[in-house]
Amino acid sequence: MDLQELKxxxxxxxxxxxxxxxxxxNWIHTIQDFPRSITQLTKNLSKDSLAKTYRLDGWNIKQLVHHCADSHMHAxxxxxxxxTENTPQIKPYFEDKWAELPDTASTPIEASLKLIEGLHLRWAILLKVLEPEDLERTYIHPEHGKQxxxxxxxxxxxxxxxxxLAHIKNALNS
Structure with a gap:
């Protein structure tokens, strides 16, 4: 695979x-099922398996799991x-730097898997009750300069x- 396919x-x-x-x-279904999917892929992985990456200079499986918890909390x-606000401007974060913080290196993935489980439960509940006008509400992402x-x-x-999930599968198959 070339670099673009790996990324x-x-x-x-x-x-x-x-x-x-x-x-x-369908999208909500994916979000709702994500905790089960990521847990199934990562349960019982050894320390060596968690250190596998999906590409050269890419995140390892452990970093990917923690990144998903961080990213989805932001979402x-x-x-x-x-x-609850009219077109708020959100705060971006440096996900690459977050992936290098000590909690990512030191915390077992089970902590993030539990976080993902509870977060996605609440998120799916919220998403399922949104009305069409709610879906049209917007936020501004300053990095992209758009709503x-x-x-x-x-x-x-x-x-x-x-x-x-594809990154994790690729890392496990490498």
Whole structure:
């Protein structure tokens, strides 16, 4: 595989021109099932297996699990901000630096798996009750200099879940 395929094993997220209720439902299903999927892939992995990477200079499996917890916490908060404020500007974070912090290196993945389980339960409950007008609410991402709708963001996190599950599978198969 070339570097682009290793970085983006399922491709880059592409926002559909029109987002349907059926797509939203499927995306929510991915987000709801993510804790089970990532736990199944990572349960009982040895320290050596957790240190495997999906590509040269890529994150290892342990970092990927902790990154998903960090990233999805941010996403959940972005949803709540967009639902309670008018077009809030969110705060970005340096995910590469977060992946290098001591808690990532020192904390067993089980802590992040538990966090992901509870977070995704609450997130799925919230997503399932959103009305069409809620899905059109937006936030501003200053790094991208644009507004994102919550509908589009559900799709981005469906992609994010599947993207990192593919990274873990690739690392385990390398």
């Amino acid at each position: 983006y094993p399922i491709g880059i997220f592409e926002k559909p021109e029109t987002i349907t209720a059926s797509q939203i439902e 959940f908060i972005r949803f709540k901000l967009a639902l 994102f709708t919550l509908a589009e963001t559900i799709g981005m996190y469906d992609w994010h879940c599947r993207h990192h």
